Amino acid sequence: MLTAKQFLKKNKTLISVVGPTAIGKTALAIQLAQHFGTEIISADSRQFFKEMAIGTAKPNAAELAAVKHHFIDSHTVKELFSTGDFEVQGLKKLEEIFQNHDLAIMVGGSGLYVNALINGLDEMPDIDLSIREKLNKQFEEEGLAVIQSQLAELDPEYFAKVDQQNPQRMIRGLEVYLSTGQKLSSMLSATKKERPFNIIKVGLNTDRAILYDRINSRVDQMMADGLVDEVKSLISFRKYNALNTVGYSEFFDYLDGKLTLADAVAAIKQNTRRFAKRQLTWFRKDEEINWFEPDERTDIIHFVTNKITGK
Incomplete structure (x- = not known):
């Protein structure tokens, strides 16, 4: 294992791509990874779980084949994969990537997990x-x-x-x-841990009406891709915390007869929009994030290149 000094001498850089759901983070991360010839770490807390695919908007087979991804389908819903676990395993994976690459990409909208890898977690107190x-x-x-x-x-x-x-x-x-x-x-990141690599933070955002349209379109596409059947196949897992999330809990209510199909779809869209709003509230507090529109990928590549070269 490399020491911190060896790590720093190699001048490694983590590019963190964040933003609300459905904004286009996956497409940007893949383009960045291809341009810089590196690999991607997912910091999406729902995409870790192999049983959940359609409702979590995982990268498709072509996207996964285009660039090597980590922490996609890496765990089962039966496991508890905490932010602390992600910090430890994510840093270990970064060290492996940095053996062969000067850069690595982290992408995801789960603020707690992004924060765990970038800033570290404080020691949590014992719980009664x-x-x-x-x-x-x-x-x-x-x-x-x-x-x-x-x-x-x-x-x-x-x-x-x-x-x-x-x-x-x-x-x-x-x-x-x-x-x-x-x-x-x-208690969350009251004191940042020093990381032995550089960090460049890129955020994606756009006009709220446009974002909400993207969210609604994504849910419609999930429906077309068979989200209802996916949820039906996961009924035996519904007691696990991973399934108590937007896109799944609403359809469990539908299957229980508590909601009509149309109401369940409407609830998913509404809850996803609310979630996106909370994501933006979280990320906007970080003044180190450099914000771009989702279609400004060329500008983002130039920005990252300039940051790395010190221009």
């Missing part, structure tokens, strides 16, 4: 397991809305940052506060 048990039971008996309401009141900053439809994320925020009296939001 009885509190976790109580919250899990409360979720099972009373539903997600009750958990959401409590977290929104106790730690509104964390609540605003994460996927509010993900019970695991909601319960995590609550259990930290109830165990320690401290907000989880105050």
Whole structure:
């Protein structure tokens, strides 16, 4: 394993591509990876799971063949793959990539995972397991809305940052506060860890109406690609946290007879738009991100090249 000094001497660079869902991050990452002759690390917390494909908008077979990707289909929904796990495994994978390449690309809209690899995670406090048990039971008996309401009141900053439809994320925020009296939001990257490589941050965004149209079109395409059948095939896995997410939970409600098909599709579009808004709120707080329109790929390549060469 390379030492930090050896790493720095080699002057390696990680290009981080972020932005809201459906903005075009995958296409940009592939173009960057092809241009600079390197590999991609996915920081999309849903694309890790091999059982979920259509609803997570994974790169298709041609895209995966065009550039080597890591952390796509790398885990099963039966496993818990935390931000801490991603930090450790992601850094190890980066070291492997940097053995043969001067640059690596990380792409994804999961802010907590992007943050874990770039800034590192603070040591999390011990959790009172009885509190976790109580919250899990409360979720099972009373539903997600009750958990959401409590977290929104106790730690509104964390609540605003994460996927509010993900019970695991909601319960995590609550259990930290109830165990320690401290907000989880105050513990996230209070101190950045020094990384032995350079980091260039690129963000994609566009007019909100255009973004929402892209989101709606993507959901329509997912439907055409067979999202309903995919969700049906995953019914036996629905108890796992990975499936409690936009694009899946709405169709479980449809299959349970709680929503019509049209209402489920409308709910997915609405929840995805809300998620995109939260993603932008998260990333806009990082003043080191350089923002571009999704169709400015040539400009982005020039920008990255100039940053690397110091021009």
